[in-house]
Amino acid sequence: MTLGWVLRALAGLVVMLAVVCSAACSGGSTPGAPDTAERYQTGGGAGSGPMPPEMPMTGPVPPDAPKAPPAVQRDVIKTASVTVTAENPTSAADRAADLATDAGGRVDSRTEYGGSVLDRARITLTLRVPADKLDGVIDGLKELGTVDALDMRVEDVTSTRVDLDARIKALQTSVDRLLAIMRDAQDPSALIEAESALSQRQADLDSLRAQRAALGEQISYSTVTVELIAPVVGGPAPERYQGFLGQLERGWDALVDAGSNLVLLFGLLLPWMGAAVLALALLFGLYRLVRARRRG
Incomplete structure (x- = not known):
């Protein structure tokens, strides 16, 4: 009876020790889990420490990366x-x-x-x-x-200026190529064709340059x-027409000007008046002649 009780007490003690050890092991491993996860998230592998906060996350820019286009000047x-x-x-x-x-x-x-x-x-x-x-x-x-x-x-006019500059550059390149073709040409017909094309391209280039110069002048001035x-x-009165006497003189000058204009008008109409008198005289003579014949 006493031996059985002792065995049951030992068994209970063993079970209690097992439960306590299990709880201690699980409690010690739980706080370490977040640290392990943090290491793998920041370091990327086992044994690597956390990344310093001041270290940039982006890598260096490759030398062949496209550059931003330059800003266009506004005209x-x-x-x-x-x-x-x-x-x-x-x-x-x-x-x-x-x-x-x-x-x-x-x-x-x-x-x-x-x-x-x-x-x-x-x-x-x-x-x-x-x-x-x-x-x-x-x-x-x-x-x-x-x-x-x-x-x-x-x-x-920024777009207009950019378009003119691009067309001038393209035509200048074409002219340079035609000049090179003419220098190396051996066939007379090919040389003549190159000269004809060069004349047309040069004329177009000169026209575009003139337009560009005019546009630049409008931008600058x-x-x-x-x-x-x-x-x-009537506008401001001249200095000699100031005051009452000045206005009197101004009226006299206006009267003289009107008389001069009438004289000029009479001279203009005098030839027409002579022609009218002559025409009336001829008509009157013709009328009297016809009337005399009817009476006779």
């Missing part, structure tokens, strides 16, 4: 139109021309209209100024008087159209 044509009411359009036009020349530009055209009894005097200028100084010239034009209208436009208008109908 624009700037134009402006300004209408200004000025007390003295002539003086304002001279100042506008000085603004253009001082900025390194020029005056392409100047048109003057003296006004009339129904319209105001005006002067129209076409200025060409460097594109980078356009804003400064516009500011100077605003000081010439009262700005009635201002219009500024920008046109992007902006066009400004300036219209300067007098504030009153």
